[in-house]
Amino acid sequence: MTMWLREATLARMKTVGVRALKNHLSEYLRRAQDGEPLAVTNRGVVIARLVPPDAGGETAEEALRRLARAGDLRLGKPNRPDLYPPPPGLLPEEEIREALDWTRGER
Numbered sequence: 001m002t003m004w005l006r007e008a009t010l011a012r013m014k015t016v017g018v019r020a021l022k023n024h025l026s027e028y029l030r031r032a033q034d035g036e037p038l039a040v041t042n043r044g045v046v047i048a049r050l051v052p053p054d055a056g057g058e059t060a061e062e063a064l065r066r067l068a069r070a071g072d073l074r075l076g077k078p079n080r081p082d083l084y085p086p087p088p089g090l091l092p093e094e095e096i097r098e099a100l101d102w103t104r105g106e107r
Contacts, residue, residue: 013037013039014036014039015038015039015046016028016038016039016040016041017040017041017042018040018041018042018047021040021050028050029050032050032051033052034052035052036052037049037050037052038051
C-alpha cells in the first residue's frame with residue numbers, strides 16, 4: 001500500500017527527462033522554486049524528484065526522524081565514546097605558524 005501511495009504521488013507530478021532537464025535546467029529550477037514538483041526520468045523510469053524547499057525549515061535531524069517514523073529509513077545506533085574518542089585539542093596558532101615556517105624553510 002505504501003508503494004501505491006508513492007506511485008500516486010509521482011503520477012500527479014509532471015515528468016522531465018534527464019536530457020531535457022540538463023538542457024533547460026534554469027527553467028525547471030524556477031518551476032520547482034515556484035512550488036511545482038517535478039519527477040526526473042531516465043528512459044521512462046523515475047530516478048529523482050525535484051521539489052521546492054520545505055517552508056517549515058525542517059532540520060536534517062528532524063527530517064531523518066520523520067523518515068524513520070514513516071518507515072522509510074532506519075536510524076543507526078549512536079557511536080560508542082570508547083570506540084571514537086574526541087580528537088585532541090588544536091595547537092595554538094603561533095605554534096602552527098612556527099611549524100609551517102620550519103617545514104617550508106626559507107623560500
